[in-house]
Amino acid sequence: MATEQKKSNPFRIHGVATGESFADRVAEVARLEAALTEPGSKLIVYGPRRMGKTSAVLRAIERVNKGGGYAFCADLSTASSAADMSNRILAAAGAVLGRTLRDFITDLVSRLKLSVTLTADPATGLVLPGLDLQARDWDAARQREALTDVLDALNLLAQKRKITIGIALDEFQEITTLGGEKAEWHLRGAIQRHEHLSYVLAGSRTRLIDRMTGEAGAFYKLADKMPFGPIDASVFAAWIDRRFRAGGLRTSGAGKEIVSSAGPRTRDVMQLARVCYDRARTLKHVTTKDIEAAMREIIAEENDLFHMQWRSLTPLQQNVLRAVAAGEAGLTTRQVMQRFSLGGTGSAANAAAALIEAGLLMRDDAYSGMRVSTPTGYAFDSPFFLAWVWWNALQDLGPTLAQQIREGPLRYDSGPR
Ligand SMILES: Nc1ncnc2c1ncn2[C@@H]1O[C@H](COP(=O)(O)OP(=O)(O)OP(=O)(O)O)[C@@H](O)[C@H]1O
Ligand SMILES: [Mg+2]
CATH class of the missing domain: 3.40.50.300 (P-loop containing nucleotide triphosphate hydrolases)
Incomplete structure (x- = not known):
């Protein structure tokens, strides 16, 4: 055991993908x-x-x-x-x-x-x-x-x-x-x-x-x-599972869960898979539990950046991000406007437009190839910023509302890709 060579992480995110680390x-x-x-x-x-x-x-x-x-x-x-x-x-x-x-x-x-x-x-x-x-x-x-x-x-x-x-x-x-x-x-x-x-x-x-x-x-x-759209979700999931196995880990469907948690961008998926691999390597088995832990690890590392980004936004923009993260229904529905203090329909739409301009949100139908669908019609640019808002900024709504929202799953989108 002690002589066994430590395998290197099979998921690479630095530079461009080449050789075996290139998927599909x-x-x-x-x-x-x-x-x-x-x-x-x-x-x-x-x-x-x-x-x-x-x-x-x-x-x-x-x-x-x-x-x-x-x-x-x-x-x-x-x-x-x-x-x-x-x-x-x-x-x-x-x-x-x-x-x-x-x-x-x-x-x-x-x-x-x-x-x-x-x-x-x-x-x-x-x-x-x-x-x-x-x-x-x-x-x-x-x-x-x-x-x-x-x-x-x-x-x-x-x-x-x-x-x-x-x-x-x-x-x-x-x-x-x-x-x-x-x-x-x-x-x-x-x-x-x-x-x-x-x-x-x-x-x-x-x-x-x-x-x-x-x-x-x-x-x-x-x-x-x-x-240039996302890699097909099932092809990518199978590739990730194969790479886990090549790296010496057992896996029971982690690939699929990683792809759906990290959203459509190839790099985000690879980043999450990479951290999952590092967390799971001692037990030689990657499970869905590792995925949430990996997600938390990534947002903890990015906390300063995300916090700064959050602080640079207006209260209304922050509320729009909370509503998009909660992903309950469209921003102009009465319930969502009330729950998240979005003012009128016009102001919510303007705030969302500013967030798109700032590169934090995108319309879920922005690019035909993205195949993302969300209840609000908006998606976070980064699945990690979404998770940061979910775990850090929903609390501001008070424990009752935060808990209610968090009873649902944290997910990047609501439809199959
Ligand atoms: N087919 C792939 N297989 C595995 N990893 C990939 C693949 N394509 C991209 N990546 C990963 O995603 C990261 C970003 O890829 P790349 O720089 O090619 O994207 P891009 O679309 O050109 O992005 P940008 O718009 O930022 O230039 C790479 O560092 C690599 O780790
Ligand atoms: Mg590029």
């Missing part, structure tokens, strides 16, 4: 892979945060490259200017294609209209291109030109070598945040004429993406759209 997404990865290899194709992948978009995109890219194709992903989420975006694209292209395509970097650089600097990357030994240091101070028009110059050069290079290069731009909607609509139209123009590239544009700011792809938006009818 068979259909999504296949579609992404096809999109990344078909010349001229354009696909917009959008869905709420923590769903697993980036992990799926990277998995598809890995498969394309392993299969002899060419694809890379540039993460635009931290960019502060269009010049930063160009740098990200240049570096990602160099790091991935610099390994598989002979003379890729010199070829790419020779096709650029603008001048670039080359720097040896100590980690990989590759020489990576980047815009001149002053580029971030260029005016907006010049920065936009630089971005299309980079993409044009990749297209020319692909044409000359008779290959297709798949480019994934993660959090592509930031182009609008940084460069406004002009940059958006500029990028559309470039993407449209690149017959030797294929584009996957992924993003999580769904309302902005809806606007960009709507009738007046620059990306209207440019690309196919792929909503």
Whole structure:
């Protein structure tokens, strides 16, 4: 016994999911892979945060490259200017294609209209291109030109070598945040004429993406759209149970309970499963009891953050959160308005809208792929904040009411997913 090696936790939540720690997404990865290899194709992948978009995109890219194709992903989420975006694209292209395509970097650089600097990357030994240091101070028009110059050069290079290069731009909607609509139209123009590239544009700011792809938006009818929803609940539950077993634990249906407690976001489910595993590993058996304990452990760790979030809200917004957590009936029903002091129907709706804006709530039908259904029509963004409200902020209603509500189960939604 003492010599038995301690197995590592089979649920990973840091970075993106890879290898064995990657669950399902068979259909999504296949579609992404096809999109990344078909010349001229354009696909917009959008869905709420923590769903697993980036992990799926990277998995598809890995498969394309392993299969002899060419694809890379540039993460635009931290960019502060269009010049930063160009740098990200240049570096990602160099790091991935610099390994598989002979003379890729010199070829790419020779096709650029603008001048670039080359720097040896100590980690990989590759020489990576980047815009001149002053580029971030260029005016907006010049920065936009630089971005299309980079993409044009990749297209020319692909044409000359008779290959297709798949480019994934993660959090592509930031182009609008940084460069406004002009940059958006500029990028559309470039993407449209690149017959030797294929584009996957992924993003999580769904309302902005809806606007960009709507009738007046620059990306209207440019690309196919792929909503990125939750992993099928029963597939995910079975996968979690298999991973528990692979990690040396017996399980009697914990997977199903974990999926329904943690809601639709892949990361939240993985986080809950991870803590359950750590709690259950000594007894080598994970039970539904571990799930509530794990949930409490997570919210205890996040207590400061949740408390601060709570304190930043107005009393009415706090009451709306209590009503959504209690999940009895719609916010505009008389009983709910009275029980939770929601004022009139208009004020409750306004408070809910502000909570959506703040990223704490979402409408349960916000994204067709989410398949969430709640009595109030609203769902918490985070199942852990929901649990925090349930255990910490219902007490304020007085013991009678709090107890009455807590007689029902704490659940993320009310319908099967
Ligand atoms: N298919 C999967 N199998 C297992 N874990 C996954 C899977 N997809 C995502 N995850 C987990 O969820 C976390 C979030 O995933 P990822 O960053 O890919 O999501 P995202 O939708 O791109 O989120 P964001 O909008 O925040 O960028 C990852 O760190 C990973 O732990
Ligand atoms: Mg992402």
